[in-house]
Amino acid sequence: MTPSVTLADLGWSDEREAAFAPLAVAGLVPGRVVLEHNHVFRVMTAEGEVLAETAGAVKHKADGRQALPVVGDWVALRIDGTGARCQIREVLPRTTRFSRKAAGRDTVEQIVAANIDIVFIVFGLDTHVKARALERYLVVARHSGARPVVVLNKADLADDTAAAVAEARAATGDTPILVTSTQTGVGLDQVSSLLARGRTVALIGPSGVGKSSIVNQLVGHAELATGEVRGWDQRGRHTSVHRQLVVREEGGLVIDTPGMRELQLWEGDAVADTFGDVAGLAEQCRFRDCRHDREPGCAVKSAVDAGALDSARYESYLQIQAVKEDVLKKREHRALTESKHTAKVMNRAMRKLCTERDQQR
Numbered sequence: 001m002t003p004s005v006t007l008a009d010l011g012w013s014d015e016r017e018a019a020f021a022p023l024a025v026a027g028l029v030p031g032r033v034v035l036e037h038n039h040v041f042r043v044m045t046a047e048g049e050v051l052a053e054t055a056g057a058v059k060h061k062a063d064g065r066q067a068l069p070v071v072g073d074w075v076a077l078r079i080d081g082t083g084a085r086c087q088i089r090e091v092l093p094r095t096t097r098f099s100r101k102a103a104g105r106d107t108v109e110q111i112v113a114a115n116i117d118i119v120f121i122v123f124g125l126d127t128h129v130k131a132r133a134l135e136r137y138l139v140v141a142r143h144s145g146a147r148p149v150v151v152l153n154k155a156d157l158a159d160d161t162a163a164a165v166a167e168a169r170a171a172t173g174d175t176p177i178l179v180t181s182t183q184t185g186v187g188l189d190q191v192s193s194l195l196a197r198g199r200t201v202a203l204i205g206p207s208g209v210g211k212s213s214i215v216n217q218l219v220g221h222a223e224l225a226t227g228e229v230r231g232w233d234q235r236g237r238h239t240s241v242h243r244q245l246v247v248r249e250e251g252g253l254v255i256d257t258p259g260m261r262e263l264q265l266w267e268g269d270a271v272a273d274t275f276g277d278v279a280g281l282a283e284q285c286r287f288r289d290c291r292h293d294r295e296p297g298c299a300v301k302s303a304v305d306a307g308a309l310d311s312a313r314y315e316s317y318l319q320i321q322a323v324k325e326d327v328l329k330k331r332e333h334r335a336l337t338e339s340k341h342t343a344k345v346m347n348r349a350m351r352k353l354c355t356e357r358d359q360q361r
């Protein structure tokens, strides 16, 4: 229990307050999801933490899994006076959301965390800067709606920090870049200063680059103060689970969910954002639908040949573009099947309705 935490500390805003007004009238209380464990949610409210389950209505409204609550979500709760589990009656609109492809059904978008303001893309300076991977993470970050900030960690192991930053800069454009080390502490206060009161951050990046180490440095106090929370496994036994959204004593919130760690490239208009230079060149291609592959008069290919566009960057663009097209194609197919199904169901219902009406006559 951290009763000293206010809604503003949790990221509540005037806009959210205004949007919530009708729900407040209905006797619902706002809260933010800090942990999901076997479909039970731990929700922080102005009065402290409660356990909650989703109301049947929320489940029904849920189109796919998108409308179900995730860590970071603001929800409207019906508080149970008897001390039993509370009910989540509504998931409030998300300002940003991180998604990935759900395992097995690769065209279903699964949201893993919501309402993240800044996403730190962490890479290590112990190895050569992997510009292509960095570009991919940027695509994911931009697509979420959160503001990306690149963090080059393990500065203590860097051979030539300035060169590494320049290399990263070539891939990231005007995205801010911070250089840190959890060993020497360099740059950590810059990271920390971005965690203003009520602002939510998350960290993504390859494993082993120091994300957990940075989180520990950022939330050290909060974690000591709150410790582990108790959850339930499938058989209803108590288990220990780590809080996935932590409020810092110094202000700011950090989201660290298992889902965030397995983020995959999902899709993106963000592709165009990240590859703005390629998109700019593409406007000069002879054909509107140029795939920048073997088409004549391709401005992108000419730029690569002339050395004006880095060929590895060009390859990376083609790869991401291919993945994106594949995802979109599959989704289109799914949508088509679903709309056919919907039409069938509707027709059947209409026929039934007509027959009933005829019989009543």
Ligand code: GDP
Pocket (backbone or CB within 6 Å): 153, 154, 155, 156, 157, 180, 181, 182, 183, 184, 206, 207, 208, 209, 210, 211, 212, 213, 214
């Ligand atoms: P994660 O997989 O991204 O969460 O990475 P971890 O935080 O688990 O760190 C991976 C390893 O790198 C651990 O052994 C850390 O102690 C080490 N590490 C993290 N940050 C730094 C750093 O700034 N400098 C050095 N030299 N090692 C670091």
Ligand code: ZN
Pocket (backbone or CB within 6 Å): 282, 285, 286, 290, 291, 292, 293, 295, 297, 298, 299, 300, 301
């Ligand atoms: Zn072209």
